[in-house]
Amino acid sequence: MPDMSNAASILPFTLPGCIVDAVRNAGATLLVDAHTTQPCPQCPACGHASARMHSRYLRLVRDLPDTDCPVRLLPRARRFFCDDDACPKRTFAERLPDLVPYRARRTPRLIRALRDIGFAAGGEAGARLAARLCMPHERRRSAASMASTCRPSSTHGCLGGSAIGSLRCRPS
Numbered sequence: 001m002p003d004m005s006n007a008a009s010i011l012p013f014t015l016p017g018c019i020v021d022a023v024r025n026a027g028a029t030l031l032v033d034a035h036t037t038q039p040c041p042q043c044p045a046c047g048h049a050s051a052r053m054h055s056r057y058l059r060l061v062r063d064l065p066d067t068d069c070p071v072r073l074l075p076r077a078r079r080f081f082c083d084d085d086a087c088p089k090r091t092f093a094e095r096l097p098d099l100v101p102y103r104a105r106r107t108p109r110l111i112r113a114l115r116d117i118g119f120a121a122g123g124e125a126g127a128r129l130a131a132r133l134c135m136p137h138e139r140r141r142s143a144a145s146m147a148s149t150c151r152p153s154s155t156h157g158c159l160g161g162s163a164i165g166s167l168r169c170r171p172s
């Protein structure tokens with residue numbers, strides 16, 4: 001049985017802008033708990049930096065699978081007050097541009113993988129292949145149609161299976 005309390009230190013990837021708190025299993029899924037670390041995020045409307053936190057919230061971000069396990073990132077992000085009186089925003093959610101685009105629910109590397117599968121295998125076949133590879137997809141949209149709308153904003157390495165392969169999930 002792997003030491004799950006120290007699991008974050010053996011992850012073969014980092015979460016830009018975050019610190020990994022824990023890695024755990026939930027059924028057949030690998031969950032990565034994390035929190036954001038930007039000291040003074042900038043308001044996206046006016047550029048004013050703020051350290052005055054309004055609240056925290058949990059994001060659910062799907063990532064590439066590790067071996068046979070779907071991976072879900074759970075970064076605890078924050079909302080801040082904007083203290084610029086001229087700004088139309090009273091509060092703003094901090095952005096994690098190097099981890100996941102604003103309001104996106106997939107990492108850029110997962111989006112790229114799904115796009116590539118969609119282009120190579122086509123819509124329905126691509127969706128079936130993605131499901132078989134433990135990559136989440138939406139039933140209403142084929143991998144190919146999703147690919148046409150995806151615009152990844154940055155590049156990251158792929159998840160390696162070897163280092164966290166010991167964190168095997170139970171088969172579903």
Ligand SMILES: [Zn+2]
Nearest residue numbers: 043046082087
């Ligand atoms: Zn502002």
